[in-house]
Amino acid sequence: xxxxxxxxxxxxxxxxxxxxxxASIVVIDAQxxxxxxxxxxxxxxxxxxxxGRVLAGARAAGAPVIHVAHRGEAGSGGAFxxxxxxxxxxxxxxPAPGEAVVEKGLPNAFAGTALLDLLRATGRGEIVLxxxxxxxxxxxxxRAALDLxxxxxxxxxxxxxxxxxxxxxxxxxxxxxxHRTALAxxxxxxxxxxxxxxxx
Numbered sequence: 345x346x347x348x349x350x351x352x353x354x355x356x357x358x359x360x361x362x363x364x365x366x367a368s369i370v371v372i373d374a375q376x377x378x379x380x381x382x383x384x385x386x387x388x389x390x391x392x393x394x395x396g397r398v399l400a401g402a403r404a405a406g407a408p409v410i411h412v413a414h415r416g417e418a419g420s421g422g423a424f425x426x427x428x429x430x431x432x433x434x435x436x437x438x439p440a441p442g443e444a445v446v447e448k449g450l451p452n453a454f455a456g457t458a459l460l461d462l463l464r465a466t467g468r469g470e471i472v473l474x475x476x477x478x479x480x481x482x483x484x485x486x487r488a489a490l491d492l493x494x495x496x497x498x499x500x501x502x503x504x505x506x507x508x509x510x511x512x513x514x515x516x517x518x519x520x521x522x523h524r525t526a527l528a529x530x531x532x533x534x535x536x537x538x539x540x541x542x543x544x
Contacts, residue, residue, distance in 0.1 A: 350532045361542050362497035364405035368466045371395065371411045372453055372475030372482055374437035377430030382423045383506065385476060386519035391504040394540045395474050396436030398502050401543055403440065408466045410459065411439045414481065415447040437475075451484040460492060470495045472543070473535070474502035479526035486535040496535035499543070500527045 353359075374395060378385045385391075402409055411433065416424035424431050439445055446457045453459050463471060471494050473486055482503050489496045505526065507519045531537040 352531070352533060352536075359536060361544055362470065362472050362536070362538055364402055364407045364472070364543060366468055367470040367472045367497070368408040368410060368463055368468050369398070369402045369472045369474070370453065370459070370463075370485070371399070371409065371437055372473060372485060373412060373414045373477070374434050374475050375413060375424065375430060376432045376434050377414075377424055378476050378504070379434045381428075381430030385504040385506050387504040387523070388476070391476070391502055392434055392437055394499070395502040398472075398474055398499055398540050398543065399437060399440075402472070407472075408468070409440070409443045410462055411437075411443060411445045412453045412457075412459065412475070412481075412485075413445060413447050415449055451481045452488045453481065453485040454488045454492065463494070469493070470497070472497045472499060474499040476503065477505040478503040478523045479505050479508075483526050483530055483534075486530050490534050498527065498530055498535045498537045499540050500537045501539050503527075 377383050378388055414424045415426055416422050418426050433439060444462050446459050448457050471489055473482055473496060475482055482498060486496050486498055505519055505523045508517045508522050510517055527537050
């Protein structure tokens with residue numbers, strides 16, 4: 345068993361489960377680009393299946409759900425081009441009727457969007473984050489949420505990412521290592537990392 349501790353543990357912050365009665369769900373970039381588009385992710389299929397179960401549980405509990413979609417340059421043919429298939433949401437994480445959809449252009453889902461206003465309108469001070477990519481938009485949004493005063497939970501098994509090149513010239517860093525490291529960084533200070541079956 346590891347002897348390492350997070351900064352939250354060192355500070356004495358008790359671990360606790362996410363309570364869907366007090367939280368809003370923010371689904372980040374559950375888009376086709378990561379399934380069969382320009383940036384397919386390792387582990388995307390099981391992560392999406394888990395995300396589908398998270399959404400079903402949240403809807404059954406009456407928790408507000410907000411979907412975030414990354415929007416690229418229209419007509420560019422690049423990633424997240426709103427005129428291409430990669431911009432669309434991926435099943436089973438499709439928005440249900442009445443659920444808010446926010447479009448963003450930066451990794452931080454709060455930057456230049458209505459997300460903060462939508463969350464504050466719910467009257468709930470906790471958010472549950474899930475989606476893609478773990479090391480990019482999920483991590484960046486969790487960090488921003490802390491600065492904005494939210495208690496955050498990241499559903500680790502409802503996230504996924506991709507392999508990255510080593511900027512120092514070593515071998516590529518495998519997707520699973522990037523994913524685990526990103527979750528560890530988030531859990532150190534910014535949010536509680538939980539599994540989907542721990543949501544209640």
